[in-house]
Amino acid sequence: MILLDRVTKSYNKDTNPAVDRVSLFIEPREFVILVGTSGAGKSTLLKLLTREEKPTSGKIVVGGIDYDTLKDSHIPMLRRKIGVVFQDFKLLPQRTVFENIAFALEIAGMTRREIKSTVPKVIELVGLTGKEKQFPHQLSGGERQRVAIARAVVRQPKILIADEPTGNLDPRHSWDIIRLLEKINKYGTTVLLTTHNADIVNKLKRRVITLEHGKITSDQAQGSYRQ
Amino acid sequence: MMAKKKNVSSKVFAKQKNHRRGLLSFFRICRYGFDSFIRNSWLSVAATAVMTITLLIVFTTFVAQNVLTNTVGDLRDKVDMSIYLKTETTNEEANSIITELKKLSSVRSVTYVSADEARSQIVEANKDDNDVLEAIKAATNKNPATLRVIINDINDTSQLQDFVDNNTLLKDYISSDYEPSFAGERRNTIQSIGRAVNFAQQVGIIAGSVFVAISALIIFNTIRMAIFNRKEEIQMMKLIGANQSFIRGPFLVESIIYGLIAALAATAIGFFGLYKVSGTLASYQISVQSTIDLVTQYSVVIVLIMMAIGAVIGIASSLLATHKYLKL
Numbered sequence: 001m002i003l004l005d006r007v008t009k010s011y012n013k014d015t016n017p018a019v020d021r022v023s024l025f026i027e028p029r030e031f032v033i034l035v036g037t038s039g040a041g042k043s044t045l046l047k048l049l050t051r052e053e054k055p056t057s058g059k060i061v062v063g064g065i066d067y068d069t070l071k072d073s074h075i076p077m078l079r080r081k082i083g084v085v086f087q088d089f090k091l092l093p094q095r096t097v098f099e100n101i102a103f104a105l106e107i108a109g110m111t112r113r114e115i116k117s118t119v120p121k122v123i124e125l126v127g128l129t130g131k132e133k134q135f136p137h138q139l140s141g142g143e144r145q146r147v148a149i150a151r152a153v154v155r156q157p158k159i160l161i162a163d164e165p166t167g168n169l170d171p172r173h174s175w176d177i178i179r180l181l182e183k184i185n186k187y188g189t190t191v192l193l194t195t196h197n198a199d200i201v202n203k204l205k206r207r208v209i210t211l212e213h214g215k216i217t218s219d220q221a222q223g224s225y226r227q
Numbered sequence: 228m229m230a231k232k233k234n235v236s237s238k239v240f241a242k243q244k245n246h247r248r249g250l251l252s253f254f255r256i257c258r259y260g261f262d263s264f265i266r267n268s269w270l271s272v273a274a275t276a277v278m279t280i281t282l283l284i285v286f287t288t289f290v291a292q293n294v295l296t297n298t299v300g301d302l303r304d305k306v307d308m309s310i311y312l313k314t315e316t317t318n319e320e321a322n323s324i325i326t327e328l329k330k331l332s333s334v335r336s337v338t339y340v341s342a343d344e345a346r347s348q349i350v351e352a353n354k355d356d357n358d359v360l361e362a363i364k365a366a367t368n369k370n371p372a373t374l375r376v377i378i379n380d381i382n383d384t385s386q387l388q389d390f391v392d393n394n395t396l397l398k399d400y401i402s403s404d405y406e407p408s409f410a411g412e413r414r415n416t417i418q419s420i421g422r423a424v425n426f427a428q429q430v431g432i433i434a435g436s437v438f439v440a441i442s443a444l445i446i447f448n449t450i451r452m453a454i455f456n457r458k459e460e461i462q463m464m465k466l467i468g469a470n471q472s473f474i475r476g477p478f479l480v481e482s483i484i485y486g487l488i489a490a491l492a493a494t495a496i497g498f499f500g501l502y503k504v505s506g507t508l509a510s511y512q513i514s515v516q517s518t519i520d521l522v523t524q525y526s527v528v529i530v531l532i533m534m535a536i537g538a539v540i541g542i543a544s545s546l547l548a549t550h551k552y553l554k555l
Binding site for chain 1: 247248249251252255262266459460462463464465466467468469470473
């Protein structure tokens with residue numbers, strides 16, 4: 001599903017690369033946790049996957065799409081196949097829960113009828129039924145993250161990238177979000193999660209990839225993490 | 228055969244579906260643009276106000292140009308060249324000269340005032356002034372008959388001058404006591420008004436252009452600020468797969484809205500102002516009525532032109548801003 005072959009990304013010739021010859025293969029339906037301290041290169045790696053950044057060298061293939069041959073005009077189509085969730089949710093404050101989720105479908109040119117039948121199902125999946133008409137500021141942090149996840153998965157992406165989704169949440173809400181990601185993974189979506197939370201990493205018992213100074217230092221099938 | 232037919236109809240169906248989606252996206256982009264116009268109300272009001280002032284200046288320049296041109300035209304019509312004929316010239320003889328004069332390309336019209344008419348006009352004009360009336364009665368010299376010639380361009384009298392100097396028919400009847408004359412001082416005044424009008428037109432065009440540039444800059448800046456304000460939102464839109472038109476389109480729509488609202492406001496203020504000052508202007512002998520008639524008759528066209536100017540300023544400045552600051 002995701003293939004990186006000796007991928008390097010340097011922002012500046014004089015400093016060490018942010019990502020240094022990283023090679024990695026992630027199977028379809030896998031649940032992978034990416035750990036590492038700040039500045040280890042996690043964010044850069046995710047930006048390379050979402051094509052916000054181009055690698056300095058190396059090959060990236062995601063969902064059968066080779067980034068070397070990807071035209072700029074096709075980037076939006078690629079991104080519709082990858083769902084992204086952020087630490088700070090990035091919801092539209094003036095839009096309701098329903099509208100925030102529907103937005104992802106609107107920009108893909110879906111009709112109102114399609115939107116009306118799809119969105120409630122996703123709202124139910126993330127457990128926000130009854131809160132469709134509320135605005136983000138009326139929701140708790142955990143609920144906001146659920147809206148963000150709903151928006152990311154509403155188009156049934158093959159891959160879900162969750163960049164520190166629990167970074168702003170208390171432990172109880174954090175676990176709610178992790179359980180939700182596991183549920184989405186069970187339905188067939190490849191999940192790539194980055195986190196600082198050792199408790200989550202250790203209890204999940206999933207594949208853990210550790211990045212340090214832009215390099216992969218460990219890749220364990222049922223890994224653990226010490227902060 | 229059937230398979231081929233089915234294939235063709237599915238292609239047509241797919242094409243129609245794409246077309247419908249395109250239309251749907253267009254309406255959505257317009258809606259997002261309108262939403263952000265409402266959401267950023269203070270920025271919107273400022274940008275619309277500047278655009279309104281610009282369009283008002285464009286409107287005023289157009290109206291002022293029209294009014295001044297009409298006024299100068301009216302004044303020019305009042306300038307005539309007087310050719311004095313001998314008192315004893317008969318109407319028939321005068322008519323044959325008029326026929327000759329009218330053949331000249333520079334002559335617009337000729338009126339004939341016979342000696343008796345000229346005398347009674349002077350008497351009528353001075354009916355309250357006994358001294359003048361006494362003087363006319365006592366005068367031994369006779370009034371000449373007059374040909375009042377109005378020419379097309381007061382700056383070009385050479386053809387008429389040539390006629391006066393060389394026409395053989397006129398030579399027999401032209402008065403030897405009075406030289407042909409232009410309405411001397413009036414002509415000079417009108418020429419200087421004409422020059423002032425040309426100057427005013429140039430100032431209007433320059434002021435209009437400067438304000439168009441200023442308002443384009445302000446809208447450019449407004450859009451730039453909007454882009455910075457919505458940096459996160461734009462980032463999110465990009466990452467959930469919005470294409471260029473979905474991200475840039477709403478900014479374009481927003482600035483077109485500035486232009487359209489400003490056009491309506493500027494036209495309304497312009498018309499109101501014009502009607503309001505028309506009375507005052509008319510009392511100063513400024514010909515404002517024909518301009519009012521013109522703008523009233525073509526009000527719809529004027530509104531549309533103003534909207535087009537507003538939209539073009541909006542589109543140009545927002546395209547520039549999005550291309551400079553909205554890297555996708």
